[in-house]
Amino acid sequence: MYDIIGDVHGHADELRNLLKNMGYVLKDDCYTHPKRKAVFVGDFINRGPKIRETIILIRKMVEKGSAFAILGNHEMYAVLYYLRDIEGKYYKKRIPKYQLLINQTLEEFLPFQEEFKNHLKWLRTLPMFLDFGAIRVVHACWDDKNIKLLRENITEPKITKTILREIALNSTKFSKSFWETCKGVDFQMPRDLLIFDEEGRPHRSFRMKWWDNPEGKTFKEVSMESRFELPSYTIPRELVKTRSPYPANAPIVFFGHYSLVEGFGIIRDNVCCVDSGVSRTGRLLAYRWKGEVKLNESNLIFNDEDV
DSSP states (O other), X not given: OEXXXXXXXXXXXXXXHHHHHTTOEEETTEEXXXXXXXXXXXXXXXXXXXXXXXXXXXXXXXXXXXXXXXXXHHHHHHHHHTOBOTTSOBGGGXXXXXXXXXXXXXXXXXXXXXXXXXXXXXXXXXXXXXXXXXXXXXXXXXXXXXXXXXXXXXXXXXXXXXXXXXXXXXXXXXHHHHHHHHHOOEEEOOTTOOXXXXXXXXXXXXXXXTTSOOTTOBHXXXXXXXXXXXXXXXXXXXXXXXXXOOOTTSOEEEEOOSOXXXXXEEEETTEEEOOOOHHHHXXXXXXXXXXXXXXXXXXXXXXXXXX
16 A cells, blocks of 8 residues: 655655654665555655755665655756757756756755766656556646656656657647646636736736636636635636546546645545645645545644654
8 A cells, every 4th residue: 555745845854754653664774664655746856954865765765665756847857957958058058947946956965966966867767657546646737638648758767868858848749748747737817917926926827726627617716725816706718728627436646746735635535635835834744545445534644643
């Protein structure tokens, strides 16, 4: 059985406490459980105070068979930071956001640059999603069409540089599917509607509930706990791009990514967000799956709780 763990973001101490609470034991410098395996939903790096310790801990668990892990968007930013185009020029010069988002990780690994590059090679061997049959794990969004494209395009044991270049430029159907899988779905606002946050910055899009159909709902109802106020009136029909809801009879799907403060946990009987925003709340969440076909609140556990 599996313990699905939310975005750790460099919070190694909270991760150790969570693993201990769930009965994992440190043996030969690796946390293991006699009957269960951990599953990390991505975003191990950035934000927290112990990024290097976190990635070493998770990597050892994966390599020794006591855990699975998938890629999050933060790991992808780090991988793409060192990527060169076919002329040998770094993509980071064209896409500066990669460095901006991983500056904290780069700074912590400054004395360990060769080690960091080795970690980046390892990250390229991790999958974008896991499908165990009865449960699925993805970083931000499960869409069957996107998953199909990922299966068809990523066929090597390690993501190739050719694939990485396509992802970096983000101009193909596959690359857009890739980013939607690890970053989610954005609802695009019309040109004449700007939303301002508390600091006065304008926004033209917001993260939306990808498992739901936005038709007939308000902007606020469609939003994934937006950090700025959204209109509470129904979205005009001409703005809605109808989505197929995640089927109620589909396998349970777990995801992270959204750094939620209130809306994490069980969303529907078969939809669960395990990212409890540890960098903001200090609480790291896991779901202990025991074979059930409907999610159960009693299987949620935090780093500051006992089983």
